[in-house]
Amino acid sequence: MHEMMVAESLLKTISAEASRRNARPIGATISCGTLNAVNDETLRFAFDAIAKGTPCEDMRLQIEHKPTQGKCRKCDRDFEIEFSQPKCTDCGSEDFALLPDAPLMLEEIELETD
Amino acid sequence: MEKVRVGKKILDENDRYALENILLLSRKNKLCLNMISSPGSGKTTILARTISELAGKIKIGVIEGDIQTDLDAERIRATKAPAIQINTNGACHLSAVQISDALSKLPIEDLDLIFIENVGNLVCPTDFNLGENAKVVVLSVAEGDDKPAKYPAIFAKSKVLLINKVDLLTSGASIDFDLDKVKADARRLNKTIEIFPISAKTGEGMTDWCNWLIDAATRV
Numbered sequence: 109m110h111e112m113m114v115a116e117s118l119l120k121t122i123s124a125e126a127s128r129r130n131a132r133p134i135g136a137t138i139s140c141g142t143l144n145a146v147n148d149e150t151l152r153f154a155f156d157a158i159a160k161g162t163p164c165e166d167m168r169l170q171i172e173h174k175p176t177q178g179k180c181r182k183c184d185r186d187f188e189i190e191f192s193q194p195k196c197t198d199c200g201s202e203d204f205a206l207l208p209d210a211p212l213m214l215e216e217i218e219l220e221t222d
Numbered sequence: 223m224e225k226v227r228v229g230k231k232i233l234d235e236n237d238r239y240a241l242e243n244i245l246l247l248s249r250k251n252k253l254c255l256n257m258i259s260s261p262g263s264g265k266t267t268i269l270a271r272t273i274s275e276l277a278g279k280i281k282i283g284v285i286e287g288d289i290q291t292d293l294d295a296e297r298i299r300a301t302k303a304p305a306i307q308i309n310t311n312g313a314c315h316l317s318a319v320q321i322s323d324a325l326s327k328l329p330i331e332d333l334d335l336i337f338i339e340n341v342g343n344l345v346c347p348t349d350f351n352l353g354e355n356a357k358v359v360v361l362s363v364a365e366g367d368d369k370p371a372k373y374p375a376i377f378a379k380s381k382v383l384l385i386n387k388v389d390l391l392t393s394g395a396s397i398d399f400d401l402d403k404v405k406a407d408a409r410r411l412n413k414t415i416e417i418f419p420i421s422a423k424t425g426e427g428m429t430d431w432c433n434w435l436i437d438a439a440t441r442v
Contacts, residue, residue, distance in 0.1 A: 110346035143375040
């Protein structure tokens, strides 16, 4: 359940951004690569649990998963890796380099001002 | 309603500590390896045997991560190597701030190589940089040969794969494990991964692994 640490970090950043702008956070969009072991339901559950009684209570979390990219060593193209069958989607070669996975990012916050 | 672009890394704080750890270790030319596997793959047995085989060649210290107890640190200390135990009290992975604290308690100056034995878990520890030079993933043959396909992230991100308990393959035990399939699946994800089939119990394959460590520790 490492989503708890992600949720704590998320809560801290959102709270700081919202209070700096004197606004109430109502939603947030986060993104991560597919190799990040983030389970959407678990993260929402963890976030809801620690956000209780804070200005972040009842916030909507939108989680976007970015596909991991590979670079084919045969045809030199970048492609989205399908982990059940990892090979170049253009030429079918299994010789490729794994490109760095997208990090966990807080992309956007929706704020409401009174 | 207003939408605000933030564009901030969520695990920023962990990464900051990880960077501090990397800087500390690289300034002192120490190699640090983060060992990750499921519970029961034999990480601690591998470490104890590795320390014994490398006695007099390279000096090793260990940071042990477990949810509870200091049983693993005790097993390492029995080999005379220094060991610091971290209890995560439920957390499924080690984080960089815990490593930073443990490094301050280890006699780093006297060591060549620091092993971090992460909490037994093939998933969560993969996402948390601790400041290591490389990740070492351990898979034991009893776990089955489908793990690189099922848990690709850790095999994609590791520099070394240790396939442990290979003595079971020739023991007559009823184990279906295709060594070549695991190697091929791991290399499909990670072309340059170093693979060592070993048995920490019988010592099979340990020499190649230990030679790799000596080489890696002298190249830091």
